[in-house]
Amino acid sequence: MIHSRLFVENSKVRSTVLSPLDGDPAVDRPLVMQFCGNDPDTLLEAARHVVGRCDAVDINLGCPQGIARRGHYGSFLMDEWELVYNLIHKLHTELEIPVTAKIRVFDDWSKSLEYAKMCLRAGAQFLTVHGRTREMKGQSTGIADWKLVRYLRDNLPKNTVFFTNGNILYQDDISRCIEETRCDAVMSAEGNLTNPGIFWSKDDDKERLFPRVDKFVREYFGIVKSCGEGESKRCFKTHLFKSLQTFLPKHTDIREEISKITRKTTWDEMEEVVQMIEKVVEEIYTKDNIEQLDIIKVGELESWGGRYRDVPYWRLQPHFRKVDGVDGREIREKKNEGSKRKAEDIKESETLKKASA
Secondary structure: OEEHHHHHHOHHHHHHHOOOOOOOOOOOOOOEEEEEOOOHHHHHHHHHOOEOOEOEEEEEEOOOOHHHHHHOOHHHHOOOHHHHHHHHHHHHHHOOOOEEEEEEOOOOHHHHHHHHHHHHHHOOOEEEEEOOOOOOOHHHOOOOOHHHHHHHHHHOOOOOEEEEEOOOOOHHHHHHHHHHHOOOEEEOOHHHHHOHHHHOOOOOOHHHHOOEHHHHHHHHHHHHHHHOOOHHHHHHHHHHHHHOOOOHHHOHHHHHHHHOOOOOOOHHHHHHHHHHHHHHHHHHOOOOOHHHHOOOEEEEEOOOOOEEEEOOOOEOOOOOOOEOOEOHHHHHHHHHHHHHHHHHHHHHHHHHHHHHO
16 A cells, blocks of 8 residues: 555655566566555546556555554545545546555445445446455454445446455465355455465465465565565565564564664675574474474364464464454364363263262
């Protein structure tokens, strides 16, 4: 998501946010660049800077974060339908490439449908629907409502190009999402950031579904270097904190070294961090019982329709938001432990009764 006003006003922002490879026909197309903003003229001017480097411009009307509230953009425009219409319509009528929109939903299904229809009337060439409301964020994120998303899909014009966003943890969630919402495609944000293997669906290759962190970091570092100086180094740092979420708490020395990375860090210094990660994982694979340790365990079917996986911490895996300090898997485990203890208490009580009789 690119801030349209800052992108227009500051040439340094334009040069740092985008690398020379962004939109390169040989390596980065098709490409949709996403902007946020609340002024149609500014948004149009920002979008014109990327004409020729992308195939469409998307307007982020779904960001629920505090920065979006303060900047008055994203999902905090949901109650200003005229402004939303003008933002989309301005680009639809005056920009040389198509405009698309990403939205969130209201609790009211009918209102959500009318909002989506309005975005299409304004000129959005396709629509990405995140099945959560604006209030569903952070610890209050909850489960995206695929039934509401399906209601929109069924009641919008049949020729609408429709993407679904939300609830994508594992590869099989994608096919399940397509089946349940009847969407044309699936978008994943955090799921893709923490494990790019989420879109691998050709086979059950563990190395592609849940890549080892050392293999991932080495390949990613090569891509970052090819993008050159600037924003790529900062993105590498923040992305590693996302993707290595289960690895770094166990190797705090590496986390400390990653935290030191800045735009001024040399490639050689970053190489040393990559080698630290490789050394740790290589040592893990020297263990005699590594074949037993390096197994992906698939859990039981959950109420939300999917299955959790237990993935070794040295492999990439989904991002789980915590509510009151625990995530969905841990809540399930606590319930299971409670049920098991209760069953054991009942059995013990019955045994004592028989003994006393």
